[in-house]
Amino acid sequence: MLEPLYEKAEEIDRPVLSALLAFVHHRRQHRESEHEWIVRYFELHWGRPVSFGFSTPRDGAEFQSFLTLWRERYPFVSDIHLIDPRRPAGSGPPDRLVIGMEVANTGLYKLRQGETVLAGSLLLPGYNTLSLPARRLFDSDGILLFILEIKSGDVLLIKKITLESQFEGTEQKAPQKEDRRDPEFRIRLLFDGETLVDSRKRKRPPEPVRTGIDFGVPYKNHDPEKRPDPLNQSFSILSAVGLAAHLIRSLAEKNAYEPLPPLRKVRMLELTFCRVREDGTAVERKAVVRLRVETEGLQLYGGVREKRVG
Numbered sequence: 001m002l003e004p005l006y007e008k009a010e011e012i013d014r015p016v017l018s019a020l021l022a023f024v025h026h027r028r029q030h031r032e033s034e035h036e037w038i039v040r041y042f043e044l045h046w047g048r049p050v051s052f053g054f055s056t057p058r059d060g061a062e063f064q065s066f067l068t069l070w071r072e073r074y075p076f077v078s079d080i081h082l083i084d085p086r087r088p089a090g091s092g093p094p095d096r097l098v099i100g101m102e103v104a105n106t107g108l109y110k111l112r113q114g115e116t117v118l119a120g121s122l123l124l125p126g127y128n129t130l131s132l133p134a135r136r137l138f139d140s141d142g143i144l145l146f147i148l149e150i151k152s153g154d155v156l157l158i159k160k161i162t163l164e165s166q167f168e169g170t171e172q173k174a175p176q177k178e179d180r181r182d183p184e185f186r187i188r189l190l191f192d193g194e195t196l197v198d199s200r201k202r203k204r205p206p207e208p209v210r211t212g213i214d215f216g217v218p219y220k221n222h223d224p225e226k227r228p229d230p231l232n233q234s235f236s237i238l239s240a241v242g243l244a245a246h247l248i249r250s251l252a253e254k255n256a257y258e259p260l261p262p263l264r265k266v267r268m269l270e271l272t273f274c275r276v277r278e279d280g281t282a283v284e285r286k287a288v289v290r291l292r293v294e295t296e297g298l299q300l301y302g303g304v305r306e307k308r309v310g
Contacts, residue, residue, distance in 0.1 A: 002017060002020065002021050002024065003021065005017065006018065006021065014044070014045060015041065015045035015048045015050050016050040016051070016052055018037050018038075018040045018041040018044070018045060019037075019038075019041045019050050019063075019067055020052055020063075021033075021037040022034050022035075022037035022038040022041060022066075022070075023063050023066050023067075025037060026066060031300075035298050035300065038070055038074070038298075039295060039297075039298050042070075042074055042076050043295045046078060047071060047074070047076055047104075050067070071104070072105065073105070073152055073153045073154070073155050074104070074105070074152065074155060074157070075103075075104075075105060075107040075150040075151065075152035075155055075156075075157040076103075076104035076105065076157075077101050077102070077103055077104070077123075077150060077157070077159070078101070078102045078104075079100075079101060079102045079265075080099060080100070080101045080159075080161070080291070080293045081099065081100055081101075081265040081266060081267055081291065082097060082098070082099055082100075082265070082266050082267065082268075082269045082289070082291050083097075083098045083099065083100050083129065083263055083264070083265065083266075084263075084264035084265075084266055084269060085097070085098070085271075086261075086264070087271070087273075089272075090274055091273055091274065092273055092274055092275060093135065093138035093271075093273045093275060093287075094134065094135075094138070094271070094273070095133065095134070095135045096131045096132060096133055096134055096135075097131075097132050097134040097137075097163065097269070097289065098129050098130070098131050098132070099129065099130050099132060099161070099291070100127060100128070100129045100263065100265060101127075101128055101129075101130075102126070102127060102128075103123045103124065103125055103126065103127075103128050103150075104125060105125060105152045106122070106123065106124055106125060106152065107122075107123050107150045107151055107152035108120070108121075108122060108123070108150070108151045108152075109121065109122075109123050109130075109148060109149065109150045109151075110148075110149045111130060111132075111146060111147070111148055111149075112146070112147050112149075113133075113144070113145065113146050113147070114145075118132075118133070118146070119131075123150065130148075132144070132146060132161075132163065134163060134289075137163060137165035137287070137289060138165065138271075138273065138275075138285075138287055140167070141165060141166050141167055142164075142165055143162060143163070143164045143165075144162070144163045144164075145160065145161070145162055146160070146161040146162075146163075147159070147160060147161075147296070148160075148161055154300055154301045155298065155299075155300060155301075156298070156299040156300075156301065157295070157298055158295070158296040158297050158298070158299070159293055159294065159295055159296060160293070160294045160295075160296050161291070161292075161293055162291070162292040162293075162294075163289055163290070163291060164289070164290045164292070165287050165288065165289050165290075166287065166288050166290075167285060167286065167287050167288075168286045168287070168288060186198075186199070186200050187199045187200075266291075267290065267291050268288060268289070268290050268291070269288070269289045269290075269291075270286065270287075270288050270289075271286070271287050271288075271289065272284060272285070272286045273285060273287070
């Protein structure tokens, strides 16, 4: 009775209905239906906290315990996005693109393309990144498919990641790089075919770095300068404290680094890059890369049994 109600319900009511349907099928031991609705609860409604007025406190406590157990074991991954590489102008096409994601629970992951495993390691709760080979996207319009498998406990979540590229406009001639060489001139004075003066002129070189340290009194082998007795020297404590404070401030300013700009998270990435034709001409192209993520299914492992929902 609840399935048709879910389809007709408003978006604000669907999280609690999907969780409630998973709980009802769990009580009836309909495992496949339970998994189908728990996937909807997490993937479509992000596992939002829900509450429902049961007839008895015992049923309400059992419902919340059921959701808590799934939150602790479900390999929930949210906000999968592309990271803008912020490449300098005139760069060639990138070989790889980086995606970022928020992970709820510790889990093992495997990234593959077809039957080829590209990477595999551990995902920790919090922000994680993965690098995807993407060079083929910048040869022509194309699509790359990746399968991301995340296993937490006995639960395996399978996601399909699609990168699609589309070129915009036509090839444009790449801008010429600025010639940064120092100008050099040659001046010759000729008289009756003979060279009288021949001179080369170059840009004036920069002045040497000045350290601000003056040399001391030069050594004299006669009448040496009288050296002060260090035991009779005195100094101001306030001056010493001021000097120490100045040194501390100088060190702090020296070690202060400009903060890095925040990551730019996008689902659509516009990249302008340069490439060289067969005739040696450098051209500039613009490509748009779109990211699409779909949940393929959920597998549960119990002994040698395996169940799939999706």
